[in-house]
Amino acid sequence: MVATRPHIPRHLTAVVDRLLQDFRVVVITGPRQVGKSTLAQAVLRGRPGTYLTLDQPDIRERALADPTGLVNAGNEGTTVIDEVQLAPELLRAVKLAVDRDERPGAFLLTGSANLLRMRDVSETLAGRAAYVELPPLTLSERVGLPAPLSIDAAFTAPSAEEFLASIPLPSGASTAVLRDQLCDAVIEGGMPGVIGMGSEPRRNWYSAYLSTFVERDLWQLGRVDDLLAFRRLYSLALLRTSGLLNRADLASDAALDQRTVNRYLDLLDLGYQTRMLAPFSANLGKRLVKMPKVYARDSGMAAHVMRIDAWAAAESAGLSGQLFETWMLGELSALESLSASASTMHFWRTAAGSEVDMLLERGTSLVGVEFKSSSTVRWNDTRGLRALRDSMGDHFRMGVIAYLGEEIRVLDDRICAVPAWALVGGTAAAAARTDLGGASIGREEPLGSLEAARLSAGMRIAQVAELLGVDEASVTGWEASGYEDAPLRVVRTLAETLGVTVRLG
Secondary structure, three states: OOOOOOOHHHHOOHHHHHHHHOOOEEEEEEEOOOOOHHHHHHHHHHOOOEEEEOOOOHHHHHHHHOOOHHHOOOOOOOEEOOOOOOHHHHHHHHHHHHHOOOOOOOOOEOOOOOOHEEEEEEEOOOOEEEEHHHHHHOOHHHHHOOOHHHHHHHHHHHOOOHHHHHHOOOOOOOOOHHHHHHHHHHHHHOHHHHHOOOHHHHHHHHHHHHHHHHHHHHEEEOOOOOHHHHHHHHHHHHOOOOEEEOHHHHHHOOOHHHHHHHHHHHHHHHHHEEEOOOOOOOOOOOEEOOOOOOEOOOOHHHHHHOOOHHHHHHOOOOOOHHHHHHHHHHHHHHOOOOOOOOOOOEEEOOOOOEEEEEEEOOEEEEEEEEEOOOOOOOOHHHHHHHHHHHHHHEEEEEEEEEEEOEEEEEEEEEEEEEEEHOOOOOOOOOEEEEOOOEEOOOOOHHHHHHHHHHHHOOOOHHHHHHHHOOHHHHHHHHOOOOOOOEEEHHOOOOOOOOOOOOOOO
């Protein structure tokens, strides 16, 4: 007997329910096998209606032969039409039906292609439909917790301290367990079908997924004459996840012309296999990097392409940072979609080298997020957020470093470090809340205060090493970097011992 997987409630269920109260048509899109059908069925359980799936050959044949008849057959309650991209002719019939009867909640459609990018679809349903994108499972969904309000709080909290106070930290498992849970989720990915699988069956699942996408689903999106070349491009794109997308380099590596590469990349985006993150370029007075960054939609597929099946293997291969950033971007994107206030996502990078992994924009307000796949936050890790703060002035609302450590730290009145599991709502344990001792806003670098204070106090490097429980070479290296490379606990301890105020800036 094959064990059935438990149903995991999705945060978007309530969103879809609300939209059906206001819109005649609601469209759920997202990657194949992400759970769109399950979500539609869950919504339908709470209201009268009819469920039709075009995955069933007889239903699909009816849709192609008599779309108007099929649409009009389910005239009571909400009609769900699953995988509507298999019969685009249905959409005109849906348009005619809702134009005759303007009651809200008439149709709930699902599709594994980005229907907003398909001109015929978007024009047919213009003004009649609301669109929602179902992402891979989030960590909070997997552990059965409510969606956190972290992003909204980052925009509205007047200080880093008050932002951190808004993050719920119920007691429970140890932080080590939470870290391991998050790292497992990064490698496993968020497709419902792989949850709880061992590494070998997960490899088989992702291999079958890729084959099905290329051999069955791709024809719905566009013509591809050379499937082997497309698969090669698919893998090469995912190997670049979280990196700048240099299309010329990608074309060279894939042995394809750039026009073909551009078309294949569009198909990957249309089929929800990748996403592009554009650079933030509001400040026209500075030269900013123009290339977008490319991300896998699901970190599990990226890990599969990289042949990584455990977090330790990702760390050994130097790929943990890429995968962690890919997963975190997906998590925060999913949480942002639940907010009543829409954000635009970017990354920020200047030609001089200042960088922030993710920049959220709401009106004129900006929130920056840095992703660090380490258990320690170093002074140098704040450099990008400090540069963003200085560049954007009052538009800068909050800077957050999401990392794999245990402590919540206030680093500045508007910059903080947060364990990633706490930020995305997967927490089941309290984290220690810690500020940076005497840290405050300013423009003085720590070198001038810490090293000068040590010398003034007549404190030898050997004594500093003994105080911090490290070797002398570490202290020498930190001083050479102006303590930019030092863990923040080192800066805090040394500052408190020497009685100085270190300034973030």
